[in-house]
Each structure stands twice: as C-alpha cells, then as structure tokens.
Amino acid sequence: MIEFDNLTFIYDNKPLMQHFTCCIARGEKAVLYGPSGHGKSTLLASVPGFVRPDEGTIRIDGRTLDASTVQQVRRRIAWLPQEFTLPYDTVKELIEAPFRLRINQAQMPSRETVLHHFELLGLEPELYDKRSIEISGGQRQRIMILITALLHKEIVLLDEPTSALDPDSIARVVDYIHGWHEATVLMVSHDDRFINAFDRKIYIGD
Template identity: 60%
Template sequence: MISFKDITFIYDGRPLMSHFSETIHAGEKVVICGASGTGKSTLLNSIAGLVRPDNGEVWVNGQLLTGDTITEIRRLTAWVPQEFTLPYDRVEEWIFAPFRLRQNRNKAPSVHMVLDIFELLGLEQEVYAKRLIEISGGQRQRVMIAIAVLLNKSILLLDEPTSALDPDAIEKLIAFLRSCKNMTMLAVSHDDRFIHAFDRYIKIG
C-alpha cells in the first residue's frame, strides 16, 4: 500500500503540487494523469526517494519514508523511469546485472523465463543477444519493464511506459501488466488506452 498524506512540492518558489492525499491499495493498479508540469513524475519519484516533498508524508507498506527507511522501501519497489542511461554494452548483461546484487540473487531468472516475457511484450528473441546501441527506444523501454517485473518486487513504478511504443506494443504491455495480479502498480501516463486499462486513474491539475 502507498499513502500520500497532504503532499506539497515547491518548484522555483511556487507550489508544483499542493495538499495532495491519496491511497493506492495493495495489488491495485493506478495511473496518474493530467497536464504537464503538475508534479506527476515528481510524485512518482518521491516513492523511490529521489525527491522529498516540501510538506506532507509518503508511507509505503506501513513505513513512513525517511532517510532511515528509504533503503528498506527501495527493496520493495522496482522503478522504470521514462529516460535512462545504461553502463552496459549488451542486452543480456543489462538484464542480469540487478540479479548479481546480494538481495536479488535468489530471484535470478533463467534465459527461458526472460524470453517468455519478451514474447508477451512483443520483443523478438534476437533482442536478447544484441548490443544496446542496436535496439530502439521502444525495445529498451520494454526490456526495462521485463527486468522490473522479473525482480518480483511488491510495488512497480512506471513513468510514461508507453512513450516510445506503437499501438500493438501498447496493447501487449497492458495485457502483460494486468496479468501481474499481486503487484501494486503506480504509473504516470498521457496515453488514453493505458490510463483507462487499469483499476482507476487519478487526475492531477
């Protein structure tokens, strides 16, 4: 469960978001939507501990997010940003890098599991063996989502997950994410198909 309690973000001396309160229940899949510049991605980033609200509290699974609890909360969450740079050369290397960390070693998937998810997301098996510079932005986006789901965290955060996808890929992504029944998801999106595909949406601004 994720709870935002009276959240305010201030940017350049002005409120980006004021007195926002909302609860996302365990297993719920919720999309945050609204005009650009209203603090949607900032709100998502606050759960990952990348930004802190100027006022208010963020609670994750009964824990108040603070400097003392952020490490534990990050163990519960997988985060897929809209833009990212990667220090890897090959897709295979990128996929398995998180599973070399001690806390994730027992979750390491087989190659077969990875390729099964690739198929569900509409990714060709050949992508697995390619260099990162050889794959498109939409393919990178879906590989990142595959990794996040394979990490099997209880909470998945998605920032504009369809921004580089065509309509067919969007439909496959929606079906795949909806099949992850026990995972709590909070996404930011401007895509109407994505917004209306999940349990509910929260409009900001």
C-alpha cells in the same frame, strides 16, 4: 499500501502540487495523468524517497517514509524512470545486471524465462544476443519493463515507459502489467490507451 497525506511540493519558490491526499491499495494498478508541469513525476519519485515533500507525509503499509525507513522501502520497489541509459554492451548483459546485485542474486532469470517474457511482449528471441545499440526505442522500453517485472518487487513505479510504443505493443504491455497480480503499480502516463486500461485513474492538474 501507499498513502499520500496532504503533500505539497514547492519548485522555484512556487507550489508544484498542494495538499495532495490519496491512498493506493495493495495490488492496485493506478495511473497518474494530466497536463505536464503539475508534479506527477515528482510525486512518483517521492515514493522511494528520491524527492521529499515540503509538507505532508508518505506512508508505506502504515509506516512513515523517513530517513530511518527509506532503505527498507527501496528494497521493496522497482523503479523505471522516464530517462535511462543502457551502459551494457549486449541485451543479455543489460537484463542480467540488476540480478548481479547481492539483494537480487537469488532471482537471476534463465534464458528460457527471459524468452518467455519476450514472447509475452512481442519481442523477437534474437534480441537476447544483440548489442544494446542495435535495438529500437520501443524494444528498449519493453526490455526495461521486462526487467522490472522479473525483479518481483511489491511496488512498481513506472514513469512514461511507453512513449516509443505502437498500439499493438501498448496493448501487450497493458496485458503484461495486469498479469502482475500481487504487485502494486503506480504509473505516470499521457497516453489515453494506457490511462483507459488501468484500474485506477488519478488526475493531477488544476
């Protein structure tokens, strides 16, 4: 599904990652872990083509990721970066925003669907009508993971999305992600509770 073939990334004239080769199978739930500063987030960002390797090749379903294929690949990906803003006044507006894009309009979730996912993630139904500035960091992270799930993309990329969560919420998120049976998930995490729960663990470091 996702093939990294002999990738090298160089930052400030120094190699950040060298000769990395790995294959993530379709439907696999894989986590990248290891010490900071070794290129985990950079590797994740290379899948949708936000970062290009200095050497090596990335293939999605056997097709090389390049200028001619990157837009098609991005349509198949849900990407949740480590840092994000909430530019919408209410949680409802935040959830609906990605589905107002032409490519996602047919998937606009109903209130009932959203509240079902709230229950799975341990979120109170009252949050749906709250202002975005009134929710906590942990609630925000779970809502963003929920939006990622509702997009129903083939490939899901998650960069440290659980830093503000308590143990019970992490357990719920693990079960939630494992419920995405058809999605191929690649996640960056430093949390042992998350790392130990994933199907595939890929160490990135010295």
